[in-house]
Amino acid sequence: MIIEISAGAGSPSEQIRDRVTGLITTGALARGERLPSVRQLAADLQVAPGTVAKAYRSLEADGLVVSRPGSGTRVSDQASSVSPALARAARRLASTGREDGRDLEDVIRVLRAVW
Incomplete structure (x- = not known):
């Protein structure tokens, strides 16, 4: 790990x-x-x-x-993972947010707005 x-x-x-x-x-x-x-x-x-x-x-x-x-x-047996596609999209979103100088809360706010 x-x-x-x-x-x-x-x-x-x-x-x-x-x-x-x-x-x-x-x-x-x-x-x-x-x-x-x-x-x-x-x-x-x-x-x-x-x-x-x-x-x-x-x-x-x-x-x-x-x-x-x-x-x-x-x-835990109850823990679940997301699809590889969703994990890749999340990594791209995180990377783009960092490149734009945004913090995690900004990126979450954007994600919530488009959800």
Whole structure:
């Protein structure tokens, strides 16, 4: 699982939550797939284990992952991904928004307006 933390892009726990959500939504993480342990991901990202645990709790509250003692954290059976075409369109929209100097809220506002 490839996740990077960027300075000034929100709290590390929010970034982890958002990146994992994206991986699940685009199908890069499939139903039932195991996520790295809290300790392993914290070491990989050079953040405190509590930061990863907070992100995992948020993902669990959203129904995207299920955590069980002894068996780790896995993508929920209820989590669903979008079609590859929709994922590509979202990447294009995000890229265009960044090129235009817009922030995420601006891009979401445009998407809501055309929806």
